Amino acid sequence: MESSRAQTIARDVLAILVVAIFMFPIAWWALSSIKPYSAIFDRSGPVYTGFTPTPDNYRVTLLGVSRVDIGMEQGGEAAGVIKGGASSYDSRQSLLDSAIIAVGSTALTLLLATLAAYCLSRMQFSGQQSFLFWILSQRFMPPIAIVIPIVFMFRDLGLRDTYTGLILVHSLINLPLAVLLLKSFFDDVPREVDEAALIDGATRWQTFRRVVLPMVKGGIAATAVLCFIFSWTEFLLSLFLTTSIRTVPVKISTFVTSTATEWGYITALGTSAIIPSFIFILLVQRHLVRGLTLGSLKE
Amino acid sequence: MSTPTVTRETPRWALPRFMTAEHPFPWLAPITVMLLVFGIYPLAYSVWLSFHKRNVVSRQLDFAGLHQWTRAFSDARMWHSLETTLIYTFVALAVQLALGILIALLLDTDRKGYGVLRALMTLPLVVPPAVTGMMFLLMQDGSFGVLSFYLYALDLISPAQPILTQPGTALAAILLADIWQWTPFMVLIILAGLRALPKEPFEAAAIDGATGIQTFWRLTLPMLRKVIAVAVLIRGVDLFRIYDYVYIITAGGPGTATETLSFYAGRIYFTGDFPYAATLSLIVLVVLIVVSNVFVRLFKVRF
Numbered sequence: 001m002e003s004s005r006a007q008t009i010a011r012d013v014l015a016i017l018v019v020a021i022f023m024f025p026i027a028w029w030a031l032s033s034i035k036p037y038s039a040i041f042d043r044s045g046p047v048y049t050g051f052t053p054t055p056d057n058y059r060v061t062l063l064g065v066s067r068v069d070i071g072m073e074q075g076g077e078a079a080g081v082i083k084g085g086a087s088s089y090d091s092r093q094s095l096l097d098s099a100i101i102a103v104g105s106t107a108l109t110l111l112l113a114t115l116a117a118y119c120l121s122r123m124q125f126s127g128q129q130s131f132l133f134w135i136l137s138q139r140f141m142p143p144i145a146i147v148i149p150i151v152f153m154f155r156d157l158g159l160r161d162t163y164t165g166l167i168l169v170h171s172l173i174n175l176p177l178a179v180l181l182l183k184s185f186f187d188d189v190p191r192e193v194d195e196a197a198l199i200d201g202a203t204r205w206q207t208f209r210r211v212v213l214p215m216v217k218g219g220i221a222a223t224a225v226l227c228f229i230f231s232w233t234e235f236l237l238s239l240f241l242t243t244s245i246r247t248v249p250v251k252i253s254t255f256v257t258s259t260a261t262e263w264g265y266i267t268a269l270g271t272s273a274i275i276p277s278f279i280f281i282l283l284v285q286r287h288l289v290r291g292l293t294l295g296s297l298k299e
Numbered sequence: 300m301s302t303p304t305v306t307r308e309t310p311r312w313a314l315p316r317f318m319t320a321e322h323p324f325p326w327l328a329p330i331t332v333m334l335l336v337f338g339i340y341p342l343a344y345s346v347w348l349s350f351h352k353r354n355v356v357s358r359q360l361d362f363a364g365l366h367q368w369t370r371a372f373s374d375a376r377m378w379h380s381l382e383t384t385l386i387y388t389f390v391a392l393a394v395q396l397a398l399g400i401l402i403a404l405l406l407d408t409d410r411k412g413y414g415v416l417r418a419l420m421t422l423p424l425v426v427p428p429a430v431t432g433m434m435f436l437l438m439q440d441g442s443f444g445v446l447s448f449y450l451y452a453l454d455l456i457s458p459a460q461p462i463l464t465q466p467g468t469a470l471a472a473i474l475l476a477d478i479w480q481w482t483p484f485m486v487l488i489i490l491a492g493l494r495a496l497p498k499e500p501f502e503a504a505a506i507d508g509a510t511g512i513q514t515f516w517r518l519t520l521p522m523l524r525k526v527i528a529v530a531v532l533i534r535g536v537d538l539f540r541i542y543d544y545v546y547i548i549t550a551g552g553p554g555t556a557t558e559t560l561s562f563y564a565g566r567i568y569f570t571g572d573f574p575y576a577a578t579l580s581l582i583v584l585v586v587l588i589v590v591s592n593v594f595v596r597l598f599k600v601r602f
Contacts, residue, residue, distance in 0.1 A: 014405060112329050145584045249430065
């Protein structure tokens with residue numbers, strides 16, 4: 001279809017405008033994280049420029065600098081005004097907790113899911129479709145429906161408020177996606193590859209481990225990223241199942257207290273939490289749609 | 300008439316066949332155990348809980364038959380939260396689908412720079428939903444929120460009635476967060492669908508003199524049917540069990556105006572009435588199972 005120059009430009013402008021609207025909340029959020037207190041809470045109108053950027057919100061959340069010390073730096077009288085302990089805004093432990101849980105659950109998910117996905121892709125057995133549907137149905141389970149019994153179960157097993165507990169639960173939620181997605185990647189590898197290896201005398205396990213698995217490396221990486229991001233961003237289960245371990249999303253929600261909402265710290269920690277996900281997702285762009293549709297749609 | 304076998308002789312001490320790598324059992328056993336222990340058992344426990352009742356005196360759970368279920372069905376607050384959830388799900392789905400199709404059509408070109416725009420559109424998807432909730436809370440704050448400010452300036456709402464304090468606008472505020480975060484999901488899926496469409500029918504339509512709008516309704520949309528069905532199914536399920544945004548942005552308020560079914564179940568859980576909370580959460584599950592099964596059959600979605 002031939003389109004005029006004016007139409008082309010109109011389309012470009014519109015496309016940029018639409019994307020800019022979608023980027024605005026993130027930009028506003030990141031901007032707020034370097035604003036001083038007074039600029040965030042300015043009631044006369046939105047502050048875009050004209051403030052002195054400050055790293056203080058990051059120093060408190062990421063470096064654990066006490067906010068009383070920051071108050072002292074800014075002049076003695078400010079320190080007197082600031083109340084409350086500083087330690088509760090130090091989020092280094094939360095970032096570590098989130099990272100341990102996300103990496104742990106990604107590893108466990110991949111281990112269980114690659115085995116199942118290879119089998120579902122390569123072997124035929126009765127009830128295969130039902131098995132697949134059963135796994136898929138787990139994806140549709142509302143977290144609220146299983147979290148209540150899991151709280152009791154974890155209390156009895158001593159898994160409440162542990163890394164292991166949350167790793168297990170996040171893996172459970174990630175498994176359906178991982179199995180279906182990995183199955184679609186295994187399906188891309190022709191069966192002849194397996195048959196050739198088997199005829200050459202390799203066992204089924206060797207065929208899987210040495211021949212097929214290396215061929216789906218890209219797919220495994222994409223699956224890993226999606227599992228990681230899910231665990232990194234998950235909120236409900238972490239909220240219900242932990243008290244002293246605080247993943248980043250839960251930690252952020254605790255910055256809203258009955259006396260004040262600490263927007264400076266919230267935006268600083270939020271911005272820091274988004275960055276790793278952004279980098280990861282851009283790395284697996286190519287397989288993203290397949291991941292979002294549980295493997296049913298391939299680019 | 301026997302043919303000589305070429306397979307290696309199986310040693311006498313060999314494992315039973317179902318334990319070997321030739322059989323699906325060892326491949327599927329680990330995941331099955333995991334799903335049974337942490338998926339099916341809790342579900343069964345929830346069902347068990349829903350037929351029991353807290354005994355305040357003995358602090359035990361007593362069998363109570365259908366008590367929790369009849370209680371749920373006569374609970375006006377449950378019906379209200381179900382209604383809120385349905386409104387939320389349908390409005391969000393409709394807006395996300397419509398915007399998703401429009402933006403996908405807009406971004407579907409090979410011209411330079413559009414790749415970057417498409418990549419940027421993926422970013423909202425990876426923001427933790429709790430953070431998204433916070434973002435919109437900050438922007439919609441009644442006294443210093445940037446969005447509130449512009450809405451006041453345009454005279455769309457009055458500063459005397461901040462967004463989050465009115466039942467109607469509070470639900471819209473949550474919807475806005477959802478629409479911001481998940482419209483890109485639709486955009487990306489529909490874009491992939493558009494890119495996979497064959498060229499010939501469109502060339503033929505152009506030769507026959509079809510207008511752009513005719514081509515869209517008669518050709519593009521029907522050919523995207525399957526893709527859209529998958530996206531709507533996945534999104535619809537996530538929308539129906541919405542919890543995070545409600546918890547963060549309004550906590551169900553003002554009053555119970557924005558309480559969704561999952562959120563109501565969570566709230567009951569925190570009061571300690573576990574049997575009733577379990578019953579409410581099972582209602583979420585039952586509705587999801589029924590509707591998603593009908594949908595899968597109706598639109599022949601396959602995974």
